Amino acid sequence: MSAPTGITRVTLLKDLRLEWRSKDAINSMLFFSLLVVIVFSFSFDPSAEESRQIAGGLVWVAFLFAAVVALNQTWAREIRNQVLDAYRVSPAPANSLFIAKVLGNFIFVSVLEALMTPLFIMFYRLRALGPAWQLALVAVLGTWALVVNGTFFAAMSLRTRSREIMLPLLLFPISIPALLAMVQATTAILGGEGARFWIMLLATYDLVFTTVCLLLFETVLNAE
């Protein structure tokens, strides 16, 4: 195994182990999105026809807000004991660290989605009229879009005052096209249509933003 992938693997396993033992991120994300589901179900009648129209937006808003909780914790843990500084002076490539963090967050948010989706289906009586396998594709591509940008901006907001507020301020505007694509694709599939265009758009978005984040991450990591 070559060195960069080795570093990615070690960092990822370390993060997963930490999360497995503390369960901080996943618990707070789960509770948060549960609250969103319940509060929204108070504000309108979740009968089948109406909920089909808005469920796409609702699901993704819940996941987006919950993801911010995990993303904010990504780098905070590396600040303690100057771990990030140690990483900076080491010859390890910055992008290995970035990919490990992105993969870690991707796993956390995917676990959250897997746990929350049955709840959404139950509370809002959802049933996909369109091709359901496309929903899985939308979930993977959409989560990746959120997590890549989110991890990047979390690293960026490390150097700011009140960084927990800064992350959503930076992340949400840039994520609008991806969010629109996720919501539209989900609504289309639930309503019985295909979502080929939106999936293509999401895939392109993922490709472009992953590339640019990888190109710029080293600069951002070393900015001090």
Next chain:
Amino acid sequence: MSCESCISDWILLKKAFPILGVLTAILLAYAFYQALWVAPTEQTMGSVQRIFYYHVPSAIIGFMLFFINFGASIFYLIKRNPAADMVALVTAEVGVVFLTVNLVTGPIWARPVWGIWWTWDMRLTSTLVLWLIYVSYLFLRRFSSSGETPLLAAALAVLGALCVPFVYFSIWFFRTQHPQPVMGGGGSIDPRMLHVLLINWLAFSCFAFLVCWARYRLEQLQREVDAAYAMESLRDPRRST
């Protein structure tokens, strides 16, 4: 910066700035007169159409400034030139102001003409998203506490600029599937109206340039003052409080 360039800079500012300021004021007044009295009244919309002479130039200038910001940010990422960073900062600030004017005048016009304040049309939505991205850019610059703010801001500017085609493309598809009862500025324009539009555009471009210049100079002075304070506290740590 050498002292000679300091002095020449100062003379330039002392002499050229007021002259340009007066010229811009005259041009703005003339453009105002043209827009309100000389330009023909539109047949169906009436006088409310005159807001067009402010709405369109502010949009064009806002987009131009953001384009300059994008160029300056890339240049900064490659060369780490402080002047490029200042240009990026100034154009983002002034660009946000102009785009705000654009976004405010739009609904004022749309309410009597379309009957609605706002619609999620392609152009409106992409302008709004661009505005949001640049407001977040200014937030980053405001809240960033490290000395490497320019670098982070430049990275954000690049990502934000990349976002624009996606926004445009997605809204285009989104809205062409669900047509709205909204007509664009299609059709031909009266040459007299075009003439007034161009005068207004020129006047506001001069104004934007003037504001950018003043803001650039202010930022330059601010940085010199900060550097002087830093030097002072290095020299005599006890006096710096």
